[in-house]
Amino acid sequence: MDGLENPVVIEYEPIQHDVLVIGAGGAGLRAAIEARAHGASVGLVCKSLLGKAHTVMAEGGIAASLANVDDRDDWMVHFADTMRGGQYLNNSRMAELHAREAPARVRELEAWGALFDRAVDGRILQRNFGGHAYPRLAHVGDRTGLEMIRTLQDYAVHQGIDDHMECAVIELLTDGDRVVGAFAFDRDRGTFKVFHAKAVVLATGGVGKAFRITSNSWEYTGDGHALAYRAGAALIDMEFVQFHPTGMVWPPSVAGILVTEGVRGEGGVLRNSRGERFMFGDIPPLYRNSTADSEEEGWRYTQGDKDARRPPELLTRDHVARCIVREIKEGRGSPHGGVFLDIAWIKERLPNAAEHIKRKLPSMYHQFKELAGIDITEQPMEVGPTTHYVMGGVRVDADSQMSDVPGLFAAGECAGGLHGANRLGGNSLSDLLVFGKRAGEYAARFARENAGGQISADQVAEVARVALEPFDRGVDAESAENPFAIQHDLQDLMQEQVGIVRNERDLQDALEAIDRLRDRTGRVAVSGNREYNPGWHTALDLRNLLTFSEVIARAALERQESRGAHTRLDFPDKDETYGKLIIAIRRDADGGLTVSREPTAPISDELQQIIDARK
Amino acid sequence: MAKATFRIWRGKADSGEFRDYNCEISEGMVVLDAVHKIQAEQASDLAVRWNCKAGKCGSCSAEINGSPRLLCMTRLDQLPLDKPITIEPMQAFPVVKDLVTDVSWNFEVKKRIKQFAPRPADAEDGTWRILQRDVDRVQEFRKCIECFLCQDVCHVLREHHLHDQFIGPRFLVYAAALEMHPLDTENRVGELRETDGIGYCNITKCCTNVCPEHITITDNAIIPLKERVVDEFYDPLRKIFRVFQK
Numbered sequence: 001m002d003g004l005e006n007p008v009v010i011e012y013e014p015i016q017h018d019v020l021v022i023g024a025g026g027a028g029l030r031a032a033i034e035a036r037a038h039g040a041s042v043g044l045v046c047k048s049l050l051g052k053a054h055t056v057m058a059e060g061g062i063a064a065s066l067a068n069v070d071d072r073d074d075w076m077v078h079f080a081d082t083m084r085g086g087q088y089l090n091n092s093r094m095a096e097l098h099a100r101e102a103p104a105r106v107r108e109l110e111a112w113g114a115l116f117d118r119a120v121d122g123r124i125l126q127r128n129f130g131g132h133a134y135p136r137l138a139h140v141g142d143r144t145g146l147e148m149i150r151t152l153q154d155y156a157v158h159q160g161i162d163d164h165m166e167c168a169v170i171e172l173l174t175d176g177d178r179v180v181g182a183f184a185f186d187r188d189r190g191t192f193k194v195f196h197a198k199a200v201v202l203a204t205g206g207v208g209k210a211f212r213i214t215s216n217s218w219e220y221t222g223d224g225h226a227l228a229y230r231a232g233a234a235l236i237d238m239e240f241v242q243f244h245p246t247g248m249v250w251p252p253s254v255a256g257i258l259v260t261e262g263v264r265g266e267g268g269v270l271r272n273s274r275g276e277r278f279m280f281g282d283i284p285p286l287y288r289n290s291t292a293d294s295e296e297e298g299w300r301y302t303q304g305d306k307d308a309r310r311p312p313e314l315l316t317r318d319h320v321a322r323c324i325v326r327e328i329k330e331g332r333g334s335p336h337g338g339v340f341l342d343i344a345w346i347k348e349r350l351p352n353a354a355e356h357i358k359r360k361l362p363s364m365y366h367q368f369k370e371l372a373g374i375d376i377t378e379q380p381m382e383v384g385p386t387t388h389y390v391m392g393g394v395r396v397d398a399d400s401q402m403s404d405v406p407g408l409f410a411a412g413e414c415a416g417g418l419h420g421a422n423r424l425g426g427n428s429l430s431d432l433l434v435f436g437k438r439a440g441e442y443a444a445r446f447a448r449e450n451a452g453g454q455i456s457a458d459q460v461a462e463v464a465r466v467a468l469e470p471f472d473r474g475v476d477a478e479s480a481e482n483p484f485a486i487q488h489d490l491q492d493l494m495q496e497q498v499g500i501v502r503n504e505r506d507l508q509d510a511l512e513a514i515d516r517l518r519d520r521t522g523r524v525a526v527s528g529n530r531e532y533n534p535g536w537h538t539a540l541d542l543r544n545l546l547t548f549s550e551v552i553a554r555a556a557l558e559r560q561e562s563r564g565a566h567t568r569l570d571f572p573d574k575d576e577t578y579g580k581l582i583i584a585i586r587r588d589a590d591g592g593l594t595v596s597r598e599p600t601a602p603i604s605d606e607l608q609q610i611i612d613a614r615k
Numbered sequence: 616m617a618k619a620t621f622r623i624w625r626g627k628a629d630s631g632e633f634r635d636y637n638c639e640i641s642e643g644m645v646v647l648d649a650v651h652k653i654q655a656e657q658a659s660d661l662a663v664r665w666n667c668k669a670g671k672c673g674s675c676s677a678e679i680n681g682s683p684r685l686l687c688m689t690r691l692d693q694l695p696l697d698k699p700i701t702i703e704p705m706q707a708f709p710v711v712k713d714l715v716t717d718v719s720w721n722f723e724v725k726k727r728i729k730q731f732a733p734r735p736a737d738a739e740d741g742t743w744r745i746l747q748r749d750v751d752r753v754q755e756f757r758k759c760i761e762c763f764l765c766q767d768v769c770h771v772l773r774e775h776h777l778h779d780q781f782i783g784p785r786f787l788v789y790a791a792a793l794e795m796h797p798l799d800t801e802n803r804v805g806e807l808r809e810t811d812g813i814g815y816c817n818i819t820k821c822c823t824n825v826c827p828e829h830i831t832i833t834d835n836a837i838i839p840l841k842e843r844v845v846d847e848f849y850d851p852l853r854k855i856f857r858v859f860q861k
Contacts, residue, residue, distance in 0.1 A: 048664075048666050049664075052667075052672040054667070056667065056760070057671050111733060111741075112731065113731035113733070113798075113799075115757060115796070117750070118747040121744065122744030123744065146757075146760065147757060150757065150761075154730065155730070155731075157725065158726070188715075217667045218665065218668075219666060251642050251643020252642070254643060254668075362758075363671070370670070371688070371690070372643070482655070484659065526659055526660070527660055531711075531712055532711055533660045533662070534654055534659065534660065534661065535654075
């Protein structure tokens with residue numbers, strides 16, 4: 001049963017697909033749909049049940065220049081906003097494709113049954129969000145992610161895609177330098193599956209579960225990042241981890257749960273313990289011309305006045321998060337270590353404000369009511385930064401989404417390049433759709449044009465052996481380690497030393513601590529059998545968590561400046577040396593880790609002109 | 616720090632038992648926090664399904680002191696802590712292990728329901744014009760997080776096990792969202808009556824009461840669908856009309 005009696009013979013279920021998609025959130029579902037539409041046989045691996053992936057938690061909306069609410073918007077403005085938000089480290093071709101194709105991807109969702117909130121003329125309504133020049137986010141109240149994943153899921157189940165629910169990939173299988181499949185296990189039964197595929201799409205999302213305070217679900221253990229790295233692909237921009245400025249801070253057990261930026265888009269304001277709108281006090285030069293200079297003007301902006309400029313609460317997430325941390329550190333925080341986010345105040349301006357808040361922000365209303373006992377139509381919320389998103393990921397070709405490893409594609413959060421040093425809110429859901437579709441299309445093409453490689457029995461046997469090791473070590477042995485304890489220690493470490501503010505000493509210490517955690521992981525023991533065993537699942541997650549945690553720390557050490565989401569106390573300013581450099585990390589032939597500084601992807605004259613015209 | 620006792624069902628489909636776990640509790644804790652703490656400190660192989668821990672994904676459905684709830688949205692300060700808190704898996708589905716049930720039947724049912732089929736686009740650019748007031752009703756149904764607590768509490772499934780004849784409240788809501796979708800052109804009323812078993816529902820509203828998204832399942836989804844079935848199949852004028860058609 002446990003594979004212990006006869007460790008030499010590895011039992012597994014062999015499964016064959018043209019295209020294997022790993023991850024079933026927005027990017028994975030969209031990739032699977034597209035690969036299938038191009039005639040490929042498609043397998044879709046989801047770590048949880050279909051429709052539960054992290055996309056479901058996205059709240060604010062999908063950024064696309066539909067120009068339904070403000071006809072001055074177009075793809076070029078969206079492109080320029082995205083590049084400015086990313087401090088120009090973005091891959092400009094990806095940012096171009098994203099801005100150009102997002103509107104069509106949103107309309108396609110409507111054709112598949114999504115029901116967005118409507119503008120008065122019956123078109124899709126769009127809302128304001130940080131860093132976007134015009135109201136640009138198609139949304140459904142504050143549950144846009146749910147609408148998106150359900151629409152994709154309900155469409156996908158009629159397309160002839162084979163889903164493999166509650167199944168997790170442990171390792172990619174390679175033949176020479178190309179990917180030929182994946183070794184996975186069924187979480188319910190604990191049995192192994194070997195997928196043989198001509199092309200593999202990674203759509204595994206982010207890395208938030210390496211941090212203590214996070215808005216991310218348990219699935220965010222950086223599987224795609226770590227799998228790709230071990231298969232030889234380069235990871236880029238890994239020093240850029242986005243801390244969303246507004247997560248819940250109280251009660252402790254719910255700390256980190258997201259409070260949507262939509263609260264600020266609807267007129268919510270940030271105040272410190274003295275009641276000051278502290279965001280007015282620190283507006284970065286890049287945004288000075290486009291930010292309101294009075295509370296009055298900011299309010300008019302949130303209510304759709306096209307002549308007004310946005311309030312400073314809607315500056316980019318990296319900046320808002322840093323300002324909140326400053327207020328807290330300097331003693332102007334709220335009682336539970338955050339700041340105040342107040343939407344209730346709009347009753348001074350709007351009739352029926354309470355009803356308006358409940359209609360525009362229903363999930364927030366319920367979340368605070370049920371988890372914190374706070375009525376947000378009456379009282380301010382307490383909020384603070386929470387680990388939310390990783391800008392970095394697998395380096396991919398902008399058009400095809402293929403990584404450095406032939407046959408291996410990546411899309412969505414686990415791919416790097418689109419967002420540069422900081423992602424704008426709303427650009428994630430559009431990223432999933434635009435590049436999920438592209439990855440699916442090009443993976444299907446790759447599968448058509450390339451024969452499948454060979455799966456190595458030796459590699460399969462070795463992966464299985466390592467996966468089962470935690471059962472072989474007795475939990476009662478003195479050296480035995482508890483997998484949950486190691487994960488908790490890693491979360492504390494990353495939160496404190498590789499978190500929102502960093503310095504060289506902390507990062508060096510963190511790297512040594514990660515090595516020690518890796519040693520401890522080598523002694524992890526679990527009890528019970530292989531059937532739905534969370535202890536074993538956590539033991540298997542540790543390898544990926546430690547892999548990308550080290551990558552993040554190494555990248556953060558290499559970038560000796562502060563830019564976007566990456567803040568170094570020992571290098572507090574932007575340094576133009578790094579303004580056109582990205583940090584790439586890959587595994588070398590000996591299994592060691594190589595860090596390199598590389599120039600940002602070249603930008604075309606046309607795109608440079610678009611940026612310059614809007615600087 | 617205060618302590619509480621959690622009486623958790625451990626076992627598989629064929630056998631199992633309740634086991635007591637003592638656990639320290641702190642302010643604001645939800646039941647899922649306690650289960651995780653027990654898992655980390657006392658029973659690493661205790662199986663529980665969860666994802667977001669924010670009431671948005673609908674994974675951690677179980678029964679707390681006998682009522683179907685989300686583990687992540689049930690605060691300990693709302694429960695009596697002077698006696699053990701019982702936590703057990705949903706009763707309407709087969710147990711996989713401990714608190715985890717096999718809900719795959721729900722995914723099969725959904726595939727049977729005719730998919731969305733929009734009318735031709737209203738505008739030349741391929742888009743539609745829809746008013747917010749025509750969307751409100753369906754948006755309520757689309758709040759569903761597929762936690763299947765409504766399926767769990769429904770006596771047709773829970774006690775009578777008519778899974779092969781009745782699709783349950785979740786999929787009546789799903790069918791209602793499609794039937795009342797302003798763009799949809801498909802007709803699902805025949806199936807609702809014949810294969811989906813809408814007649815089994817005797818509107819006791821148990822489903823509405825357990826819905827964590829507060830969807831008024833019975834009044835807004837099921838009763839209007841029942842009316843459509845009656846209109847289409849039992850309206851005397853239509854009956855006569857059908858006779859003449861034949």
